[in-house]
Amino acid sequence: MCLGIPAQIVRIDDAERMLATAEVGGVRRQVNIMCIVDEQHAPEACVGDWVLLHVGFALSRIDAAEAAETLRMLGELGEVQAELDAMGQSR
Amino acid sequence: MKYIDEFRDRDKAATLVREISKIAQSFRQDRPIQIMEVCGGHTHAIFRYGLEGMLPEQIELVHGPGCPVCVLPMGRIDDCLAIATQPGVILTTFGDAMRVPGSRGSLLQAKANGADIRMVYSPSDALTIARANPDREVVFFGLGFETTMPSTALTVLEAERDGIGNFSVFCNHITIVPTIKAILDSADLRIDGFLGPGHVSIIIGTNPYEFIAQHYRKPMVVSGFEPLDVLQSIWMVLRQLAEGRAEVENQYARVVSAGGNAAALRAIERVYELREFFEWRGLGSIDYSGVRFRKAYERFDAECRFAVPNVQIADPAACQCGDVLKGALKPHQCKVFGTACTPETPLGALMVSSEGACAAYFRYAAKAA
Numbered sequence: 001m002c003l004g005i006p007a008q009i010v011r012i013d014d015a016e017r018m019l020a021t022a023e024v025g026g027v028r029r030q031v032n033i034m035c036i037v038d039e040q041h042a043p044e045a046c047v048g049d050w051v052l053l054h055v056g057f058a059l060s061r062i063d064a065a066e067a068a069e070t071l072r073m074l075g076e077l078g079e080v081q082a083e084l085d086a087m088g089q090s091r
Numbered sequence: 092m093k094y095i096d097e098f099r100d101r102d103k104a105a106t107l108v109r110e111i112s113k114i115a116q117s118f119r120q121d122r123p124i125q126i127m128e129v130c131g132g133h134t135h136a137i138f139r140y141g142l143e144g145m146l147p148e149q150i151e152l153v154h155g156p157g158c159p160v161c162v163l164p165m166g167r168i169d170d171c172l173a174i175a176t177q178p179g180v181i182l183t184t185f186g187d188a189m190r191v192p193g194s195r196g197s198l199l200q201a202k203a204n205g206a207d208i209r210m211v212y213s214p215s216d217a218l219t220i221a222r223a224n225p226d227r228e229v230v231f232f233g234l235g236f237e238t239t240m241p242s243t244a245l246t247v248l249e250a251e252r253d254g255i256g257n258f259s260v261f262c263n264h265i266t267i268v269p270t271i272k273a274i275l276d277s278a279d280l281r282i283d284g285f286l287g288p289g290h291v292s293i294i295i296g297t298n299p300y301e302f303i304a305q306h307y308r309k310p311m312v313v314s315g316f317e318p319l320d321v322l323q324s325i326w327m328v329l330r331q332l333a334e335g336r337a338e339v340e341n342q343y344a345r346v347v348s349a350g351g352n353a354a355a356l357r358a359i360e361r362v363y364e365l366r367e368f369f370e371w372r373g374l375g376s377i378d379y380s381g382v383r384f385r386k387a388y389e390r391f392d393a394e395c396r397f398a399v400p401n402v403q404i405a406d407p408a409a410c411q412c413g414d415v416l417k418g419a420l421k422p423h424q425c426k427v428f429g430t431a432c433t434p435e436t437p438l439g440a441l442m443v444s445s446e447g448a449c450a451a452y453f454r455y456a457a458k459a460a
């Protein structure tokens with residue numbers, strides 16, 4: 001639950017509520033983007049961002065190369081699947 | 092160094108290991124240098140990449156109490172079960188929390204016995220369940236350090252905003268700074284330096300750790316989670332020790348700032364206040380180490396809404412989780428490690444989650460040894 005996973009924001013669902021759709025490994029789900037939005041970075045600007053996703057909340061933006069590397073490492077260890085299963089289970 | 096070939100930049104990893112060995116050899120002391128990783132995520136990374144095996148023997152990694160699932164005492168699980176089995180309640184929580192043993196079994200066992208307990212990925216999913224079941228009481232068993240604290244807070248704020256009356260949280264969130272302070276104050280501890288938690292620090296920043304360097308004169312390096320991050324952070328701690336410095340350094344600056352995440356901190360500040368004390372498995376009670384909801388959010392607090400027995404139960408006598416948490420024992424030195432206590436049948440909490448030192452040790456190190 002503390003590990004988190006990189007995911008990409010693909011769509012803004014509700015800018016006022018800070019809800020967006022994120023995708024990783026073909027799995028999509030709604031996430032909260034409150035923590036990555038500020039005056040310099042409006043909700044609309046988040047589309048395409050790679051973020052560190054923790055229990056459905058984007059904690060921080062990360063660069064695409066780092067996201068790819070983290071996913072590669074987690075993938076080798078079978079941990080991407082575990083996280084994706086968790087993401088899927090309660091929807 | 093059996094895993095080093097798989098690293099993204101193996102030259103860099105090899106160089107770091109060389110530099111670490113060089114510094115380690117320059118220390119003249121009769122005991123190993125002890126570096127504690129505070130965060131369970133680091134414990135996990137250290138084991139799965141076999142990092143410990145790459146380090147010279149003068150360096151000992153001590154796996155700290157940073158797994159929030161592992162440190163929950165049995166009494167809190169029993170309290171949670173008491174809430175879960177009240178009529179009309181749907182209890183929701185993270186998968187990791189389901190297997191933690193209480194004195195009368197785990198949540199998973201209670202679910203098998205008919206309690207309506209549902210695993211969720213996110214607290215926001217618990218709120219969704221509350222919306223879909225207006226005639227039921229939906230309780231989220233919230234736990235974690237500052238990494239998950241904002242997610243619970245933001246979910247409660249959303250419940251408030253939408254006027255959702257059948258949602259509450261059994262709040263077991265804990266806070267990192269008093270915990271580190273308790274470790275630093277314990278008499279039998281000889282930690283030389285710390286790896287600081289990466290994701291907690293995204294939220295709180297590096298400023299709150301300054302007391303570790305200034306007051307306790309210990310180096311602290313906030314670290315990322317990739318193997319190279321951890322190796323580099325160990326090297327940074329050693330360099331401080333070699334140069335006689337004690338500072339808070341930030342290896343994970345690509346996501347961690349000095350001041351933390353303003354939006355998350357605002358949500359935390361708004362919803363929670365410190366508890367005077369909070370009970371930890373293996374460590375006893377630590378002052379101001381837990382949080383509860385402020386008065387204004389009391390109606391979302393399951394401890395106010397339900398009769399919670401508030402039981403205190405000693406850890407099983409055979410458990411040596413406390414000694415492992417403080418670094419006094421290695422996991423495999425516990426009397427019941429791998430026999431009475433395994434990931435399938437955890438006796439102590441450190442065996443429950445993949446971030447717990449014993450489970451990590453069982454899965455990776457015990458096999459390699």
Ligand code: SF4
Pocket residue numbers: 409410411412413415422425426427428429432438439440441442449
């Ligand atoms: S082996 Fe089990 S009882 Fe012993 S310290 Fe580890 S988790 Fe606790």
